[in-house]
Amino acid sequence: MKTVEIFKTNVQNDKDAKRIIASFLAVYPLYKINFDLEDEDNIFRVEANHLGIGTGEIINYMVDLGYSCERID
Structure with missing residues (x-):
């Protein structure tokens, strides 16, 4: 399941x-990751071929890198 x-x-x-x-790929090698910087929200998209993606971990990692990051429902 994706x-x-x-x-x-x-x-x-x-x-x-x-x-x-x-x-991110160094830490999460199984994720497919990309950005859409043309979008007004500068979208960061994470895809995995398993049930869960640790959204809290991703947000914290982005913050640690010096960027803001919030999940879009």
């Missing part, structure tokens, strides 16, 4: 997005 979580961020450019993706 699970997808979508987050609003303050990531502004591709350079930062690529750095964040590389950092």
Whole structure:
């Protein structure tokens, strides 16, 4: 079963997005991760092929990297 979580961020450019993706994949190698910086909410999308994605962990990790991040319902 595929699970997808979508987050609003303050990531502004591709350079930062690529750095964040590389950092996340080092910790969460099974996740598929991407950004949509064309969206007004600078969307951060996380997809996994299992039941749960630790949304709290993802938000905390983004905050630790210096960015705001909130789950979009």
